[in-house]
Amino acid sequence: MSAIPNVVTIAGSDPSGGAGIQADLKAFSALGAYGCAVITALTAQNTRGVTGVQAVPPAFVARQIDTLAADVALAAAKTGMLADAPIIEAVADALARASIPALVVDPVMVAKSGDRLLDPDAVVALRDRLLPLATLITPNLPEAGVLLDRPAPADRESMARAAADLATLGPRAVLIKGGHLADGPAVDLLWQDGAVRVFEAPRLATRNTHGTGCTLSAAIAALIPTRPLAEAVAAAKDYVHGAIAAADRLSVGAGHGPTHHFHALWPPQISGAPR
Numbered sequence: 506m507s508a509i510p511n512v513v514t515i516a517g518s519d520p521s522g523g524a525g526i527q528a529d530l531k532a533f534s535a536l537g538a539y540g541c542a543v544i545t546a547l548t549a550q551n552t553r554g555v556t557g558v559q560a561v562p563p564a565f566v567a568r569q570i571d572t573l574a575a576d577v578a579l580a581a582a583k584t585g586m587l588a589d590a591p592i593i594e595a596v597a598d599a600l601a602r603a604s605i606p607a608l609v610v611d612p613v614m615v616a617k618s619g620d621r622l623l624d625p626d627a628v629v630a631l632r633d634r635l636l637p638l639a640t641l642i643t644p645n646l647p648e649a650g651v652l653l654d655r656p657a658p659a660d661r662e663s664m665a666r667a668a669a670d671l672a673t674l675g676p677r678a679v680l681i682k683g684g685h686l687a688d689g690p691a692v693d694l695l696w697q698d699g700a701v702r703v704f705e706a707p708r709l710a711t712r713n714t715h716g717t718g719c720t721l722s723a724a725i726a727a728l729i730p731t732r733p734l735a736e737a738v739a740a741a742k743d744y745v746h747g748a749i750a751a752a753d754r755l756s757v758g759a760g761h762g763p764t765h766h767f768h769a770l771w772p773p774q775i776s777g778a779p780r
């Protein structure tokens with residue numbers, strides 16, 4: 506039997522369980538990977554918002570990665586919320602030492618509200634230090650605009666141009682998420698080796714979409730060790746679509762609730778559906 510891949514998330518903690526390391530570990534488990542976690546920041550948040558953030562000292566973030574990698578054979582890693590430039594630099598240095606075969610970078614820079622989550626110096630550190638290490642980056646449209654220092658892509662053509670331009674920053678592949686497009690189906694574009702693949706899915710009417718970006722990048726990281734990148738992206742997108750479709754079986758908070766990470770594993774009678 507093949508060994509179960511060990512995958513690590515390097516991200517912030519979400520006490521509500523819908524995003525951050527909590528969502529990542531759920532996605533890893535649902536997709537057959539053994540999940541490890543390095544915490545970069547603690548947050549005080551629920552489904553209605555964030556009330557506080559406490560960053561972990563950069564040296565201790567690096568120590569978590571170094572200590573884990575010294576003992577556990579890691580097949581893949583993903584990064585999420587990295588908080589500030591010193592943490593990004595510490596993570597980049599530690600990942601370079603660890604030589605993990607695959608790295609998915611979710612450049613968490615812009616909140617759903619449109620608020621910027623990283624200062625300009627942190628964006629520069631992310632662009633210059635972390636992106637060149639990435640197997641895949643997964644920006645949404647506003648994040649693609651910030652990374653390229655230009656307006657966010659607004660249609661498929663500008664998404665394709667942005668993906669190609671982002672590839673010049675060093676990642677081996679780019680997945681631009683088009684959920685912010687105004688009309689039509691949800692469209693994502695994967696740039697790899699000069700070719701573009703388009704993924705389409707119908708939009709789902711639900712308020713439970715908290716952590717979808719975290720979950721998608723985690724799902725890809727869980728699947729990369731066992732299949733080609735394009736297949737991993739396609740399977741991860743199917744998984745997230747199913748998790749969103751089943752999200753209303755959950756009842757978590759009064760705001761934007763989480764997706765149902767274990768929709769394919771939990772029978773309806775234990776996940777909120779009527780008997």
